[in-house]
Amino acid sequence: ISSDSGFVLKKVEFSPDDYEGLKKAIGAMENSAGRMPLILKASDTPRTEQPARQSNGIRTLMDQTEIHIFGEDSWLTQKNVSLELLDFSGKKEFSEIKLNFNEGMDELSLDSVKITSPGGISKAIRKEEMNLMDEAWSGSAPRYPPGKILVANIPNVDAGSKLEFNITRKSINRPFFSFLEPLKTFNATEKKIIKILNPKRIPLKISERINGIL
Numbered sequence: 362i363s364s365d366s367g368f369v370l371k372k373v374e375f376s377p378d379d380y381e382g383l384k385k386a387i388g389a390m391e392n393s394a395g396r397m398p399l400i401l402k403a404s405d406t407p408r409t410e411q412p413a414r415q416s417n418g419i420r421t422l423m424d425q426t427e428i429h430i431f432g433e434d435s436w437l438t439q440k441n442v443s444l445e446l447l448d449f450s451g452k453k454e455f456s457e458i459k460l461n462f463n464e465g466m467d468e469l470s471l472d473s474v475k476i477t478s479p480g481g482i483s484k485a486i487r488k489e490e491m492n493l494m495d496e497a498w499s500g501s502a503p504r505y506p507p508g509k510i511l512v513a514n515i516p517n518v519d520a521g522s523k524l525e526f527n528i529t530r531k532s533i534n535r536p537f538f539s540f541l542e543p544l545k546t547f548n549a550t551e552k553k554i555i556k557i558l559n560p561k562r563i564p565l566k567i568s569e570r571i572n573g574i575l
Contacts, residue, residue, distance in 0.1 A: 418451030465506025
């Protein structure tokens with residue numbers, strides 16, 4: 362003797378009151394999913410330790426950013442960076458420095474670049490060794506100011522080398538002041554400084570967005 366049995370639920374029925382509650386619950390879930398916290402309130406409970414991020418072969422010895430605000434539409438950003446290249450992956454990433462900017466809104470210069478070998482021999486990169494190129498999209502959008510890439514090739518880069526460079530960027534013709542800076546990176550960072558000079562007392566809103574972006 363053999364037999365088969367099955368149970369199939371083809372549709373779910375709710376009472377009018379239950380259905381109204383279900384709609385409200387789904388609406389609240391969709392509303393919460395679309396929100397992004399600007400500032401996370403500190404909890405009274407101790408935070409659990411996050412697993413350490415894997416380094417990408419670079420140790421940041423110093424990352425200093427100083428911003429001089431001239432007005433709501435213009436400001437000057439000076440960035441001084443000192444890195445130690447720990448292994449081949451760091452050597453590969455910083456065999457050259459690439460800086461993107463738009464001539465309609467930025468004036469950019471790579472003021473100095475110095476590489477120090479593991480043996481202590483330093484070499485400064487001359488401005489003649491830097492190349493200015495067009496972004497790939499510039500030719501297809503002639504009505505817009507062309508995007509540019511400033512490239513500096515770093516010679517004799519090796520694991521254990523130390524790299525220092527200084528960047529100056531003048532932002533002009535902007536609709537408003539804005540600045541984004543990642544506080545969490547894959548690099549081990551010893552020191553990071555952000556300094557904002559605002560002599561005209563332009564109102565600023567500073568908040569930490571999700572994933573550690575200031």
